[in-house]
Amino acid sequence: MKAMTIRDFGGPEAFELSELPKPEVKPGHVLVQVAATSVNTIDMMIRQMGKDLPFAPALPAVLGMDFAGTVVAIGDGVTEYAVGDEVYGCAGGLGELQGTLAEYMLADARLIARKPKNLSMREAAALPLVGITAFEALTRAGTAKGQRVLVHGGAGGVGHIAVQLARHFGADVYATGGADEQLSMIEKLGAAGINYKTESVTDYVAKHTDGAGFDVIFDTVGGANLINSFDAAALNGQIATTVSLLELDLSMAHFKGLSLHVVFMLIPMIHDHGRAVHGQILGELANIVEAGGLRPVVDEHHFGLSDAGKAHERLASGQAMGKVVVEI
Amino acid sequence: MKAMTIRDFGGPEAFELSELPKPEVKPGHVLVQVAATSVNTIDMMIRQMGKDLPFAPALPAVLGMDFAGTVVAIGDGVTEYAVGDEVYGCAGGLGELQGTLAEYMLADARLIARKPKNLSMREAAALPLVGITAFEALTRAGTAKGQRVLVHGGAGGVGHIAVQLARHFGADVYATGGADEQLSMIEKLGAAGINYKTESVTDYVAKHTDGAGFDVIFDTVGGANLINSFDAAALNGQIATTVSLLELDLSMAHFKGLSLHVVFMLIPMIHDHGRAVHGQILGELANIVEAGGLRPVVDEHHFGLSDAGKAHERLASGQAMGKVVVEI
Structure with a gap:
C-alpha cells in the first residue's frame, strides 16, 4: 500500500511517499481503508520533536491519528462492525500504532465508532481528536444548562468544537479569539466573541458576568494563559x-476554590487505558452531529496523500480556518 | 455575655476575657447558646497573621468558627429550627461574623444543621469545618466504591474524618502519617497506614496499587507535598x-491527565456564596454519624472559655491526638 513515512524527525520536508505492506488484521481490531485524515498539532510536534517524546513512534514511521474510512477486514472478537461499515476514530500515529497517512490502517475496535451519516469522509476525519478532547474537557468540568462557559481559543481546532458542544449542553457560551475572522467564526457558531488582544480579563468578566466570573472555562491555549483562566x-x-x-x-x-482538569487525550492510545471510553464518546458525538448540534469546520484547502508536508505547513501557518484534512 | 476577645493580632496571649453585649437575632439567623467550640488551624492563622488576611475580622474580635449549642432565639424567615434545638455549624470568626469563643453567637441558619444525636456537644463541635472540608474534597473528586483512595495526613483534623468518609463511600483507604501514634490511629479508623518518613512514593504505590497509582488522593498537607500526590x-x-x-x-x-480540586471551605462565609450547601453537608454528615459511619476524635485535654490561648497552644504543639475543643 502507499503511505507517507518519515525516516527522521524534522521539518515538513521529512515526509516521503513509500510502499509498505498492507497490515494484517489482528484480534480486537479492524482493518480500515482510509479515506481521509486530519492534521492535529500533536502530529506536528511528533514530526518535529519526536526524539524527545517518549510516546513517539519508532522510525521509519507513518504519522497521523485521526481518520475516517471503510472497514475491509474484521479481527477475532470484534462483533460491532462488519466489512463495508464507514467508521471514524483517533487510533494511530504513536508508539507501536501505525498512523493514518496510508491507504490502510489497523484500528483497535474500542477506539472507533460509526461515522456520522451526515458528514463526508473529509468532515468526519476532522472530528475525532478535537471532538474527544472537547467532550472530555466539558464533561469533566461538569458543564450544565444555564452555566456561563468561556472557551479560550474558540476558533481553533479543539475550540470550535467546544463552543458547539457547550451550546449543545445548554450553556451560554463566550469564546476568545485574536482576529476578526476568528471572532466572526465564533459568532457564527453561536458564542459571544471576545477579542483577547483588546479586552482585558477584568473588562470581559464585568461585561459578561457582572464580575462574578465564568462557571466553566475551557482553556485550549493553556500554559501561561491559565492565569487568565484563574x-x-x-x-x-x-x-x-x-x-x-x-x-x-x-x-x-x-x-477561589477552583478545580483544574488537564485533558491529555493520548492516554488511551499510549497506555492502553480506557480505550473503550473513546469509542463511546465518538458514538455520542456522532449522535450529536446527526441531530444537528455539531459540525466540524474544514479548511478550504485540499491535500492528497503526497501533500502531507504541505498540509502540516498549512496548519503551522495559522492561516487555516477550520481543520486541515488530507484525502487519501 | 462572656467572650474571649483579641485587641491585636498576635500570639496565644492575645486573648482576654471580656464582657460583650449579647447579640440580637436577625432575619435568616438563629441565636445559639454555645456549648463547645473546636480550634482549627485557620483560627490560629487569623489570630497570628490577621492583618495580612483580607477576610480577618475587625478588632477587637471574637475568634472561633466551629460550634455546637442550643437555639435560644429564631430570626424572621427561619422555619427549620425551634428554640431548644441542638445544632452545630461553622459560622463565625471572620469578616463581620462574630466568632464562637463566646456564650452566645448569631448563626446564619443556612450554615448550620441539627447536631448528630449520638454525639456530645464536645464531639459535635469538633466536626463542622473538618467534616465539610473532607466531604467537599471527596465528593468533588468523585470518590466511589471500590476505588483506591490515599489521604495524606490521615491522623490530622481533616484527615481522620476523610479516612472515615472515604471508607463510608466504599473505597479502599490508605493514609500517610509520620509517627507510630498517627499510624495506629489511621489503622483504628480502618485505613492502611503509610509512614511517609520511611516509605517512598514509588514504594507505596507499588505495594498498594501494583504501580498503577491511586484513583483519588486527598492531600490535606498540600503545598509542596502536591508533587508527591501527582x-x-x-x-x-x-x-x-x-x-x-x-x-x-x-x-x-x-x-497523567489529572484533575486538581482546591477546597477553600471559607468561601461561603467570606463571600456569602453557596451557604446553603454547607448546611446540607452538615445534615448529611449528621446522618452518617448517626448511622455509625463517622465519629470525630477529640483530644483528651479539656479547656474552658478562659483557656482559649492554651487550647491554641495545644493545637500548635502537634501533640494533640484528635480535635482540640473548648467548652464554654
Whole structure:
C-alpha cells in the first residue's frame, strides 16, 4: 500500500511517499481503508520533536491519528462492525500504532465508532481528536444548562468544537479569539466573541458576568494563559485545559476554590487505558452531529496523500480556518 | 455575655476575657447558646497573621468558627429550627461574623444543621469545618466504591474524618502519617497506614496499587507535598487539596491527565456564596454519624472559655491526638 513515512524527525520536508505492506488484521481490531485524515498539532510536534517524546513512534514511521474510512477486514472478537461499515476514530500515529497517512490502517475496535451519516469522509476525519478532547474537557468540568462557559481559543481546532458542544449542553457560551475572522467564526457558531488582544480579563468578566466570573472555562491555549483562566473563573469554578507543561502560581486557585482538569487525550492510545471510553464518546458525538448540534469546520484547502508536508505547513501557518484534512 | 476577645493580632496571649453585649437575632439567623467550640488551624492563622488576611475580622474580635449549642432565639424567615434545638455549624470568626469563643453567637441558619444525636456537644463541635472540608474534597473528586483512595495526613483534623468518609463511600483507604501514634490511629479508623518518613512514593504505590497509582488522593498537607500526590496518582486520577498557595510544576498533571480540586471551605462565609450547601453537608454528615459511619476524635485535654490561648497552644504543639475543643 502507499503511505507517507518519515525516516527522521524534522521539518515538513521529512515526509516521503513509500510502499509498505498492507497490515494484517489482528484480534480486537479492524482493518480500515482510509479515506481521509486530519492534521492535529500533536502530529506536528511528533514530526518535529519526536526524539524527545517518549510516546513517539519508532522510525521509519507513518504519522497521523485521526481518520475516517471503510472497514475491509474484521479481527477475532470484534462483533460491532462488519466489512463495508464507514467508521471514524483517533487510533494511530504513536508508539507501536501505525498512523493514518496510508491507504490502510489497523484500528483497535474500542477506539472507533460509526461515522456520522451526515458528514463526508473529509468532515468526519476532522472530528475525532478535537471532538474527544472537547467532550472530555466539558464533561469533566461538569458543564450544565444555564452555566456561563468561556472557551479560550474558540476558533481553533479543539475550540470550535467546544463552543458547539457547550451550546449543545445548554450553556451560554463566550469564546476568545485574536482576529476578526476568528471572532466572526465564533459568532457564527453561536458564542459571544471576545477579542483577547483588546479586552482585558477584568473588562470581559464585568461585561459578561457582572464580575462574578465564568462557571466553566475551557482553556485550549493553556500554559501561561491559565492565569487568565484563574482570573476569569467564578468562585468554585471549573477550568479544563489541554496544556499544563509549566510552573504555575496556584494561589488564585486556592482562594477561589477552583478545580483544574488537564485533558491529555493520548492516554488511551499510549497506555492502553480506557480505550473503550473513546469509542463511546465518538458514538455520542456522532449522535450529536446527526441531530444537528455539531459540525466540524474544514479548511478550504485540499491535500492528497503526497501533500502531507504541505498540509502540516498549512496548519503551522495559522492561516487555516477550520481543520486541515488530507484525502487519501 | 462572656467572650474571649483579641485587641491585636498576635500570639496565644492575645486573648482576654471580656464582657460583650449579647447579640440580637436577625432575619435568616438563629441565636445559639454555645456549648463547645473546636480550634482549627485557620483560627490560629487569623489570630497570628490577621492583618495580612483580607477576610480577618475587625478588632477587637471574637475568634472561633466551629460550634455546637442550643437555639435560644429564631430570626424572621427561619422555619427549620425551634428554640431548644441542638445544632452545630461553622459560622463565625471572620469578616463581620462574630466568632464562637463566646456564650452566645448569631448563626446564619443556612450554615448550620441539627447536631448528630449520638454525639456530645464536645464531639459535635469538633466536626463542622473538618467534616465539610473532607466531604467537599471527596465528593468533588468523585470518590466511589471500590476505588483506591490515599489521604495524606490521615491522623490530622481533616484527615481522620476523610479516612472515615472515604471508607463510608466504599473505597479502599490508605493514609500517610509520620509517627507510630498517627499510624495506629489511621489503622483504628480502618485505613492502611503509610509512614511517609520511611516509605517512598514509588514504594507505596507499588505495594498498594501494583504501580498503577491511586484513583483519588486527598492531600490535606498540600503545598509542596502536591508533587508527591501527582506522583502517586493513577492515570486520570483525581487530587483534592486544602492548600495550594505556591508555584508548582504541573507537567506530571499534564502527562497523567489529572484533575486538581482546591477546597477553600471559607468561601461561603467570606463571600456569602453557596451557604446553603454547607448546611446540607452538615445534615448529611449528621446522618452518617448517626448511622455509625463517622465519629470525630477529640483530644483528651479539656479547656474552658478562659483557656482559649492554651487550647491554641495545644493545637500548635502537634501533640494533640484528635480535635482540640473548648467548652464554654
